[in-house]
Amino acid sequence: MSEKNLPLGHGEMLELAYELATPFYLYDEKAIVEGARQFKRLFSWAPGFKNYYAVKACPNPVILKLLGQEGFGADCSSLPELLLSKASGIVGEQIMFTSNDTPAEEFKAAYEMGAIINLDDITHIDTLEEAISAVPSTICFRYNPGPERTGNAIIGNPVEAKYGVTSSQIIDCYKIMKEKGVKHFGLHTMVASNELDGSYIVETARMLFELCVRIQKEAGVRIEFIDMGGGIGIPYRPEQEGMDLAEVSRRMKDLYDQIIVPASLDPLKIVFECGRMITGPHGYLVSKVLHVSHKYKDYVGLDASMANLMRPALYGAYHHITVLGKDASKSDHRYDVTGSLCENNDKFAIDRALPEIQKGDFLVIHDAGAHGHSMGFNYNAKLRSAEYLLKRDGSVVMIRRAQTYDDYVSTLRFDGALVEV
Incomplete structure (x- = not known):
């Protein structure tokens, strides 16, 4: 069972809800930092361990800087994410640029920033070379195992996925880049998303460890780091258990000692690109x-x-x-909890058992710290909400103001200001 606690007591949360304009997001700094440190401790045995936080999960520079101070890097997939990371003090090889269908100018920007470039397709070798007119010293390839593995329910069948280099292409990728003068190599994959079963992560490590050995034998290339991607989930439902990361770490170390050490590939750096598990619950x-x-x-x-x-x-x-102030009330009413968009699927919950609710009550929606605000949009001209950070000293600071009408129309051109193209 996973406890669904609030970052403050019901009374304090109610005071905050009355004080601030709703809706708003609130992030718990203390919990985020403690979770980040725990992740690092659990994998302290792994050479060069690092988590490149998936910027797409919560692209706020205050959050990124907070994680950067904990030694995290940034996993970026677009030019704005690269620029956000740089503005947050995360630069150079602290950035993993993992993208797909990538514009040439974004390859160029990543290269000029010194980021590690993770290529998604064998044809991207030529695209990268044309974009930068050079060869990076470090390159990584995203691997798609195809029928050799099954993705989980969210990520889907790897055969159907647009991501990654196939098993038949992967050796050629490394041979080509070795011939072009690349000195350092990495290997990446991601076959699960929001997964709670640790065996998915362990078997992904096994697959990458064995592929490192194959690449060494067939391409003459020593992989210096493996990137496990993200995919570690969080228990959104109270009845769910979180992934046992301590057990995952132990089993990964056993595989490392069984596969990597005898192949003389030790030390092999191990990195992740987790976003959801770092900020999602907080x-x-x-x-x-x-x-x-x-x-x-x-x-x-x-x-x-x-x-x-x-x-x-x-x-x-x-x-x-959670219905604020009704923690002692029975959940003996059943509601659909809805928003105001002109779409019937605009629902946060369907047939949800909750305490009796009245107009003016405040609801808190949990586990919204990843892929929440960042996936927002402006349909029906709805304006984006503010974001706040609950600091470790108990204070609350704004880290993104709410969008205004002027923000919403700032890129539009009205009749009197049409620009000829």
Whole structure:
């Protein structure tokens, strides 16, 4: 069972909800830092261990800088993410540029910033060379195992995935780059997303360790680091258990000693690109109840919508909900919890058992610290919400102001300001 606790007591959370304009996001600095440090401790045996935080999970420079101070790098997939990381003090090979269908100018920017470039396809070798007119000293390839592995329910069948170099291409990739003068090599994959079964991660390590040996034998290339990608999930539902990372780490070390050490590939650096597990459990969306209506079902209408958190509508994802101030009340009512978009799937929960709710109550949506605010949008001209950080000293600071109408229309051209192209 996973506890769904609030970062503050119900009373303090209510005070905050009355003080700040809802909806808003709140992140727990202390919990984020403690989780980051625990991850590093569990894998302290691994040579050169590092987590490149997936910027897409929560692209806020305050969060990125906080993790950078803990020794984390940044996993970037676009030019704006590269620039955000640089602005947050994460530079050079502290950045892993893992992208797909990548514009040439983004390859160029990553190279000029000194980031490690992780190529998604064998044809991208030529694209990269044309973009930078040079050869990077370090290169990495994303591997797609195809029918040799099964992805989990979210990532899908690797054969159907657009990502990565195939098993038949992978050796040629390293041979080509070795001939071009690349000196340092990495190997990356990602075959799971939001996975709670640690065996997926362990078997991914086995696959990459064995592939390192194959690449050494067939291409004459020594892989210096493996990038396990992300994919470590969080228990969104209270009845779920989180992944046993201590057991995963132990089993990965056993495989390392069985496969890598005898092949004389030790030390082999091990890195991850986890985002969700680092900030996901420590972000909260706070929203006010605008309406409680009784139709064919009972509905709780919030001032937040799927424009603020789209995972439930997009994936049918579960997010736990707490009604502030009603922690002692029984969950003896059943509601659909909805937003105000002109879309019937704009729902945070369907048939959810909750305490009786009245207009003016405040709801907290849990586990929104990754792929929450970052996946927001402006449909129905809904404006993006503010983000706040609960500091370790108990203070609350704004780390992103709420979007205004002027922000929303700032890129538009009205009749009097049309620009000829």
